[in-house]
Amino acid sequence: MAAISVPPQAEPNVLSRLMTRPTAAVGVAVLVVIVLAAILAPAIAPYAPTKLSIASRLHPPSLDHLFGTDDLGRDVFTRMLYAARTSLSVGFAVVIFSSIIGIVLGLTSGFFKKLDAPVSRLIDAMMAFPDILLAIALVAALGATAINVVIALGIVYAPRLARVVRASTLVIRELPYVEAARALGVPTPVILVRHVLRNVTSPLLVQGTFIFANAILAEAGLSFLGVGISPDIPTWGTMIATGRQYMDQAGWIMMFPGAAIVLTVLSLQLVGDGLRDLLDPRLAKDI
Amino acid sequence: MTGEIASDVILSVRDLRTWFQTRRLTAKAVDGVTFDLRRGATLAVVGESGSGKSVTSLSIMGLLSRPGRIAGGKILFRDRQEYIHDLAGFTQKEFRKIRGREIAMIFQEPMTSLNPLFTVGDQIGEMIALHEPVDRHAARKRALALLKQVEIPDAVSRLDDYPHQMSGGMRQRVMIAMALACNPLLLIADEPTTALDVTIQAQILDLLRRLQAELGMSILFITHNLGVVAEIAHDVVVMYGGRVVEQAPVNDLFSHQRHPYTRGLLACTPNAARDIDDDGERRALYSIPGSVPPITDLPLGCAFEPRCDLAIAPCRAAPPALVPAGPHGASRCIRSAEL
Numbered sequence: 116m117a118a119i120s121v122p123p124q125a126e127p128n129v130l131s132r133l134m135t136r137p138t139a140a141v142g143v144a145v146l147v148v149i150v151l152a153a154i155l156a157p158a159i160a161p162y163a164p165t166k167l168s169i170a171s172r173l174h175p176p177s178l179d180h181l182f183g184t185d186d187l188g189r190d191v192f193t194r195m196l197y198a199a200r201t202s203l204s205v206g207f208a209v210v211i212f213s214s215i216i217g218i219v220l221g222l223t224s225g226f227f228k229k230l231d232a233p234v235s236r237l238i239d240a241m242m243a244f245p246d247i248l249l250a251i252a253l254v255a256a257l258g259a260t261a262i263n264v265v266i267a268l269g270i271v272y273a274p275r276l277a278r279v280v281r282a283s284t285l286v287i288r289e290l291p292y293v294e295a296a297r298a299l300g301v302p303t304p305v306i307l308v309r310h311v312l313r314n315v316t317s318p319l320l321v322q323g324t325f326i327f328a329n330a331i332l333a334e335a336g337l338s339f340l341g342v343g344i345s346p347d348i349p350t351w352g353t354m355i356a357t358g359r360q361y362m363d364q365a366g367w368i369m370m371f372p373g374a375a376i377v378l379t380v381l382s383l384q385l386v387g388d389g390l391r392d393l394l395d396p397r398l399a400k401d402i
Numbered sequence: 403m404t405g406e407i408a409s410d411v412i413l414s415v416r417d418l419r420t421w422f423q424t425r426r427l428t429a430k431a432v433d434g435v436t437f438d439l440r441r442g443a444t445l446a447v448v449g450e451s452g453s454g455k456s457v458t459s460l461s462i463m464g465l466l467s468r469p470g471r472i473a474g475g476k477i478l479f480r481d482r483q484e485y486i487h488d489l490a491g492f493t494q495k496e497f498r499k500i501r502g503r504e505i506a507m508i509f510q511e512p513m514t515s516l517n518p519l520f521t522v523g524d525q526i527g528e529m530i531a532l533h534e535p536v537d538r539h540a541a542r543k544r545a546l547a548l549l550k551q552v553e554i555p556d557a558v559s560r561l562d563d564y565p566h567q568m569s570g571g572m573r574q575r576v577m578i579a580m581a582l583a584c585n586p587l588l589l590i591a592d593e594p595t596t597a598l599d600v601t602i603q604a605q606i607l608d609l610l611r612r613l614q615a616e617l618g619m620s621i622l623f624i625t626h627n628l629g630v631v632a633e634i635a636h637d638v639v640v641m642y643g644g645r646v647v648e649q650a651p652v653n654d655l656f657s658h659q660r661h662p663y664t665r666g667l668l669a670c671t672p673n674a675a676r677d678i679d680d681d682g683e684r685r686a687l688y689s690i691p692g693s694v695p696p697i698t699d700l701p702l703g704c705a706f707e708p709r710c711d712l713a714i715a716p717c718r719a720a721p722p723a724l725v726p727a728g729p730h731g732a733s734r735c736i737r738s739a740e741l
Binding site: 301 | 463516517519520577583
């Protein structure tokens with residue numbers, strides 16, 4: 116029997132399989148650069164983000180100021196690095212916060228038949244509001260701070276995750292191994308976490324990357340509209356908002372943060388697409 | 403004490419009625435089922451699809467899903483402390499204390515009854531850890547012992563296999579190991595061999611028989627396969643249209659059927675010797691004419707009457723009662739004496 120032993124399990128992990136897809140690999144590479152830039156901002160940045168210099172205000176890009184300077188003479192490159200920290204952490208926090216709400220709502224509505232109708236209608240009601248409008252209303256009610264922006268966007272995006280979790284839960288609830296687990300005396304909370312939630316992780320991961328991208332965009336939008344994070348904290352959105360007034364004389368002030376948003380959101384979408392194709396082969400659309 | 407049952411009986415189902423009730427109609431999936439399961443014995447419940455055999459087992463486990471509910475009757479179960487419970491009135495919370503520890507269940511689909519995300523060792527360990535306080539290491543050791551007990555070859559390396567790396571027979575063995583994790587008094591096996599091929603079926607039945615001898619557990623065996631019944635059962639209950647139509651010890655049942663439905667069922671079993679006629683030609687396999695009536699629309703009289711070749715006028719008038727027939731059995735047929 117030794118001769119026909121089982122071959123070693125050389126199952127490559129998700130990340131390495133993701134890297135075999137060119138578009139997703141580009142997305143991952145860009146994201147890594149952006150995240151590293153954000154983390155290492157204090158080390159890379161040539162100036163302090165708040166260092167004013169009226170003498171050098173509105174300088175175009177040069178060797179001294181790679182991306183130029185803004186209306187107060189602050190280095191745009193430096194501020195962009197620091198802005199990346201805020202924008203990315205807000206985006207990430209939104210993913211976490213909306214996942215928590217979405218998982219709780221989705222699991223309860225999907226698993227407990229009695230709760231399905233009320234919770235689903237709540238989800239529908241939340242989804243009926245236009246995203247940005249609801250976020251503006253919530254931030255207006257809570258106050259414009261970074262944490263409140265996270266809370267508002269978390270509430271806005273939670274229903275989508277709840278939908279995804281509910282749909283998968285409905286399927287998994289009826290699978291024989293859930294019934295088998297119940298027949299052998301596994302308590303419901305354990306079934307929910309171990310048998311249901313674990314099987315929902317892949318669609319959740321895919322949705323999470325899309326929500327990450329949307330949240331970064333929405334945070335920029337809110338900040339641009341002045342109902343987001345206060346303008347003295349650099350985020351890509353607030354930078355565009357201040358740059359707007361100097362658009363005709365100093366386009367670079369809003370151009371570079373704008374490019375950063377496009378690049379980040381695009382890479383996140385590419386990674387999300389790649390993950391979706393990878394984790395759910397039935398949806399793969401490589402023709 | 404919620405009722406008196408004979409001292410060697412571990413499970414006594416009495417006049418169980420499980421109905422699926424919606425606003426418009428009521429499906430009496432189980433309608434007045436009565437049987438006793440003796441300690442350490444195997445009782446086979448036989449019937450076609452829709453006869454109510456699976457619903458009976460789900461009622462015992464408290465796993466009915468809406469709109470199913472127990473509309474009447476008793477399910478008396480004797481636990482380890484010889485205390486008798488009526489499972490028919492149990493809440494889900496009470497059931498959770500019984501499931502796994504006292505009564506365990508294995509299912510028809512070994513391919514999907516295991517969670518694909520965890521190794522089998524992990525899943526058996528989960529069962530052990532749920533019911534007794536053990537650390538990871540002890541749970542793993544016990545899982546290994548269980549895998550050996552259910553005769554999984556090379557158990558040490560199989561412990562870290564995922565379900566997809568195993569065959570159907572092996573997965574059913576793993577399911578049995580999980581069910582045995584807490585040494586249940588009663589094992590309900592709902593068509594555990596249906597999805598397996600014949601040689602594996604025989605192995606699983608052997609295994610169940612051996613485990614029963616070693617552990618002294620009682621088995622309620624749900625099946626539609628009379629060959630399997632002959633292999634494993636001590637007593638047999640035949641169900642049709644949500645009712646018990648015949649019950650008897652296994653040998654009595656196979657030597658003399660006292661209900662036309664049981665007789666028909668046996669005639670449907672392929673038999674190489676019998677199915678060749680005098681000219682050496684293969685005869686067409688017998689089949690009972692017609693099909694099972696929908697349980698929402700059972701005939702007024704005997705449920706089997708429309709398909710029965712012995713039917714007479716009184717059969718249509720009122721449902722026959724289950725009357726003693728044969729030395730130890732009972733039949734729900736007014737002409738059982740003629741059979």
